[in-house]
Amino acid sequence: MTRTEIASLYQSPASFSGKKVTVCGWVRTIRDSKALGFMELNDGSCFKGVQVVFEDKKIDNFKEIAKLNVGAAVTVNGEFVETPQAKQSFELHACEILVEGPSSPEYPLQKKRHSLEYLRTIAHLRPRANTFSAAFRVRSAAAFGIHKFFQERGFIYAHTPILTGSDCEGAGEMFTATTLDLEDPPRGEDGRIDFSQDFFEKHTSLTVSGQLEAECMAMAFGKVYTFGPTFRAEKSYTQRHAAEFWMIEPEIAFADLNDDMDLARDMMKYVIRYVMDTCPQDLQFFNQFVDKGLIDRLTHIVESDFAHVTYTEAVEILKKHNSQFEYQVDWGVDLQTEHEKYLTEQVFQKPVFVTDYPKEIKSFYMRMNDDGRTVAAMDMLVPGIGEIIGGSQREERLDRLTARMKELGLKEADYWWYLDLRRFGTNKHAGFGLGFERLIMYLTGIQNIRDVLPFPRTTGVAEF
Amino acid sequence: MTRTEIASLYQSPASFSGKKVTVCGWVRTIRDSKALGFMELNDGSCFKGVQVVFEDKKIDNFKEIAKLNVGAAVTVNGEFVETPQAKQSFELHACEILVEGPSSPEYPLQKKRHSLEYLRTIAHLRPRANTFSAAFRVRSAAAFGIHKFFQERGFIYAHTPILTGSDCEGAGEMFTATTLDLEDPPRGEDGRIDFSQDFFEKHTSLTVSGQLEAECMAMAFGKVYTFGPTFRAEKSYTQRHAAEFWMIEPEIAFADLNDDMDLARDMMKYVIRYVMDTCPQDLQFFNQFVDKGLIDRLTHIVESDFAHVTYTEAVEILKKHNSQFEYQVDWGVDLQTEHEKYLTEQVFQKPVFVTDYPKEIKSFYMRMNDDGRTVAAMDMLVPGIGEIIGGSQREERLDRLTARMKELGLKEADYWWYLDLRRFGTNKHAGFGLGFERLIMYLTGIQNIRDVLPFPRTTGVAEF
Numbered sequence: 001m002t003r004t005e006i007a008s009l010y011q012s013p014a015s016f017s018g019k020k021v022t023v024c025g026w027v028r029t030i031r032d033s034k035a036l037g038f039m040e041l042n043d044g045s046c047f048k049g050v051q052v053v054f055e056d057k058k059i060d061n062f063k064e065i066a067k068l069n070v071g072a073a074v075t076v077n078g079e080f081v082e083t084p085q086a087k088q089s090f091e092l093h094a095c096e097i098l099v100e101g102p103s104s105p106e107y108p109l110q111k112k113r114h115s116l117e118y119l120r121t122i123a124h125l126r127p128r129a130n131t132f133s134a135a136f137r138v139r140s141a142a143a144f145g146i147h148k149f150f151q152e153r154g155f156i157y158a159h160t161p162i163l164t165g166s167d168c169e170g171a172g173e174m175f176t177a178t179t180l181d182l183e184d185p186p187r188g189e190d191g192r193i194d195f196s197q198d199f200f201e202k203h204t205s206l207t208v209s210g211q212l213e214a215e216c217m218a219m220a221f222g223k224v225y226t227f228g229p230t231f232r233a234e235k236s237y238t239q240r241h242a243a244e245f246w247m248i249e250p251e252i253a254f255a256d257l258n259d260d261m262d263l264a265r266d267m268m269k270y271v272i273r274y275v276m277d278t279c280p281q282d283l284q285f286f287n288q289f290v291d292k293g294l295i296d297r298l299t300h301i302v303e304s305d306f307a308h309v310t311y312t313e314a315v316e317i318l319k320k321h322n323s324q325f326e327y328q329v330d331w332g333v334d335l336q337t338e339h340e341k342y343l344t345e346q347v348f349q350k351p352v353f354v355t356d357y358p359k360e361i362k363s364f365y366m367r368m369n370d371d372g373r374t375v376a377a378m379d380m381l382v383p384g385i386g387e388i389i390g391g392s393q394r395e396e397r398l399d400r401l402t403a404r405m406k407e408l409g410l411k412e413a414d415y416w417w418y419l420d421l422r423r424f425g426t427n428k429h430a431g432f433g434l435g436f437e438r439l440i441m442y443l444t445g446i447q448n449i450r451d452v453l454p455f456p457r458t459t460g461v462a463e464f
Numbered sequence: 465m466t467r468t469e470i471a472s473l474y475q476s477p478a479s480f481s482g483k484k485v486t487v488c489g490w491v492r493t494i495r496d497s498k499a500l501g502f503m504e505l506n507d508g509s510c511f512k513g514v515q516v517v518f519e520d521k522k523i524d525n526f527k528e529i530a531k532l533n534v535g536a537a538v539t540v541n542g543e544f545v546e547t548p549q550a551k552q553s554f555e556l557h558a559c560e561i562l563v564e565g566p567s568s569p570e571y572p573l574q575k576k577r578h579s580l581e582y583l584r585t586i587a588h589l590r591p592r593a594n595t596f597s598a599a600f601r602v603r604s605a606a607a608f609g610i611h612k613f614f615q616e617r618g619f620i621y622a623h624t625p626i627l628t629g630s631d632c633e634g635a636g637e638m639f640t641a642t643t644l645d646l647e648d649p650p651r652g653e654d655g656r657i658d659f660s661q662d663f664f665e666k667h668t669s670l671t672v673s674g675q676l677e678a679e680c681m682a683m684a685f686g687k688v689y690t691f692g693p694t695f696r697a698e699k700s701y702t703q704r705h706a707a708e709f710w711m712i713e714p715e716i717a718f719a720d721l722n723d724d725m726d727l728a729r730d731m732m733k734y735v736i737r738y739v740m741d742t743c744p745q746d747l748q749f750f751n752q753f754v755d756k757g758l759i760d761r762l763t764h765i766v767e768s769d770f771a772h773v774t775y776t777e778a779v780e781i782l783k784k785h786n787s788q789f790e791y792q793v794d795w796g797v798d799l800q801t802e803h804e805k806y807l808t809e810q811v812f813q814k815p816v817f818v819t820d821y822p823k824e825i826k827s828f829y830m831r832m833n834d835d836g837r838t839v840a841a842m843d844m845l846v847p848g849i850g851e852i853i854g855g856s857q858r859e860e861r862l863d864r865l866t867a868r869m870k871e872l873g874l875k876e877a878d879y880w881w882y883l884d885l886r887r888f889g890t891n892k893h894a895g896f897g898l899g900f901e902r903l904i905m906y907l908t909g910i911q912n913i914r915d916v917l918p919f920p921r922t923t924g925v926a927e928f
Contacts, residue, residue: 101888125888144611144615147608161708175642182642192647216918217600233643425490426564454681455625
């Protein structure tokens with residue numbers, strides 16, 4: 001008995017018509033009346049399940065099967081029957097059903113609808129529920145779509161380190177990683193903990209960004225991207241922040257901010273199209289039950305051109321509408337989500353790049369513009385969410401970079417290797433960061449980051 | 465001036481013949497005599513560079529260019545000239561050369577050959593050296609080949625968590641991740657550190673394996689794989705161990721050990737073939753300068769069938785040759801690399817699966833065989849390296865699993881969610897783990913794990 005996946009049945013139903021197939025999966029629903037029963041079987045190969053019809057006169061163990069609980073694992077050997085009149089276009093008429101593993105009335109995923117909050121407490125089982133089955137299938141497709149996009153264009157996938165000895169990435173609070181006996185750590189003469197006796201003979205943390213290392217790789221390969229976990233130790237209870245999340249950080253040499261925006265736009269369109277092509281059943285589900293405008297919104301992004309406005313222009317536009325905002329806009333302040341959404345949803349009604357932000361609200365490595373006030377940064381804003389990508393041209397001029405670091409009180413010694421990139425064969429280069437969970441929320445309409453991560457880690461929560 | 469990558473020139477040289485092209489890259493070598501100069505330019509798009517010929521009478525800044533140091537970044541606009549008689553089959557005759565970023569005589573990567581040890585101290589620059597350029601290109605291709613293999617077969621890519629609250633994965637020493645003020649941590653009534661005040665309100669560590677979580681996902685999707693960083697805090701100074709490394713862990717439902725071995729074999733053949741097709745220049749370099757038998761060995765794996773022997777049979781074979789081994793073989797002891805290599809290189813002369821190991825030397829979750837002494841484990845051994853993959857069928861029977869855990873002193877409460885998988889819809893399932901760096905070492909012939917990781921983290925070393 002070769003097993004057939006349910007996804008294959010949907011791909012070419014005609015080729016199975018009248019044939020015997022063997023399907024393995026988990027019972028989603030089951031009911032029976034006397035000598036006839038129905039179960040919906042799902043095997044995770046696609047969003048939809050298959051209806052299995054079982055009859056007392058056709059299988060030996062009708063009573064055993066009729067008593068099965070939701071969640072049981074079974075192998076069904078049956079005839080594939082097309083049912084063009086019915087709601088589902090085909091079903092299986094069972095000849096044999098083997099119970100692989102039973103379930104029980106205590107199985108937490110009964111047919112009734114559960115709250116997302118409750119489902120978070122059973123993260124080990126919730127991938128079997130529709131929302132998460134679809135979300136993690138989209139997540140997998142989106143991840144591959146991103147790899148495919150970059151690899152097809154000759155980018156090198158760079159594994160930048162998770163453990164980092166340089167505590168100066170500057171993007172946020174960090175977790176310390178240590179093997180010291182914390183109850184009784186070794187101490188130096190000053191009485192403080194002696195991290196030179198730690199595993200790496202220095203204090204180490206979990207990375208907040210692979211960008212600086214990705215720049216090293218871009219200066220050898222020309223085009224690289226990272227795709228890995230990053231960490232922020234800020235206490236946050238919002239729907240948008242997790243302590244552990246995945247980031248994609250491309251970096252391109254011999255390239256300026258325009259090249260960077262082109263890349264970000266092309267990538268975004270590519271991955272959306274890839275997921276729409278790969279996961280139509282899943283997106284249909286989200287469009288119907290989670291976010292009614294989802295497919296239209298995604299289609300719109302794929303088809304529209306992207307607007308471009310400088311920060312200074314954006315501020316001029318937004319200031320006219322300050323009465324509508326909780327936070328007032330003025331030149332020099334960072335844009336809030338409400339402003340970003342207003343720009344992309346109301347003003348431009350399509351994705352928009354905002355560029356050339358005041359240097360004070362951006363990172364030290366961003367390239368100074370000739371005005372001396374703004375840097376060559378860009379944010380991509382999209383309807384429904386606001387900022388989804390942030391990037392910049394990097395400061396490739398050694399003298400400008402060290403001057404800016406001095407202004408900000410950063411020590412050159414901590415960045416010697418980063419500065420070396422400007423000493424030896426520097427060139428204009430640029431990159432951006434895409435928070436992968438933010439993308440999945442955008443692709444699914446799911447509002448809480450906890451529901452797009454298989455095992456989310458947020459402030460106070462590292463269950464499982 | 466649209467930039468052309470050097471890889472494109474090699475892909476279809478004829479299409480460029482006689483045309484003007486613009487190439488950006490870094491100077492690998494440069495020499496001149498009076499009015500004529502040559503530089504080798506590399507842009508990282510492929511292993512090979514392109515020879516640029518520059519003449520005083522053709523470019524304005526001959527003197528500036530002739531004085532350039534190795535490592536400088538330049539943009540060359542020139543005519544593509546085929547040179548069928550020469551060592552390299554084409555060259556560029558420069559019309560214009562722009563200096564993007566100079567270099568200096570202090571540039572550490574001068575033409576002379578450097579030791580790998582030295583190059584490790586300049587991890588930010590070494591990707592520009594041949595060995596690392598090739599190694600990280602192979603690494604990127606292998607990563608994508610693995611994703612491609614699994615995605616084409618309908619596997620779901622599962623991001624299992626890095627930070628874990630369960631300190632019971634059992635695969636080795638772990639790093640603690642914390643945001644507590646370690647100099648003055650909060651303490652409980654017993655005087656010990658109160659981790660309930662830590663970021664996750666409990667003690668958390670860095671994962672050593674995503675397998676248990678991958679099993680949760682496999683019980684929803686049928687076929688899943690992880691591909692992410694894992695951590696081991698064992699002090700080790702060998703060439704084979706890093707504290708941070710990447711692992712691939714597929715997990716398949718409704719599958720037994722034979723399915724697992726088929727999957728491991730198919731994946732290994734696929735990824736080797738993919739890298740051979742994608743990186744021929746790089747493999748040629750390794751074959752010539754690093755490991756003379758490399759391409760033959762890889763070809764052999766792709767083309768050969770795989771042998772299969774039980775652990776018990778393997779021990780019988782090996783015992784006859786105990787005089788040749790440092791460690792004597794006897795039933796019940798774990799096989800050492802010398803034994804593994806002997807089996808695959810001398811006895812079978814091809815890859816071999818060893819299965820059904822004594823339960824005492826394997827993990828608690830492996831499925832007990834009917835003999836009560838061995839478990840349904842498998843290791844894949846390959847010539848030149850020994851074990852490259854380890855996997856098993858998992859114990860799907862709740863009573864057997866809890867009995868084994870009791871024998872080993874593991875608490876059921878710590879594994880409640882893992883045991884739930886056996887309570888609700890359990891089924892025979894299996895999986896394996898592939899250490900990604902081990903694979904890259906195998907694909908390149910590189911002997912030290914520090915040289916296949918862009919920024920290696922090993923005992924005492926977390927530079928950059």
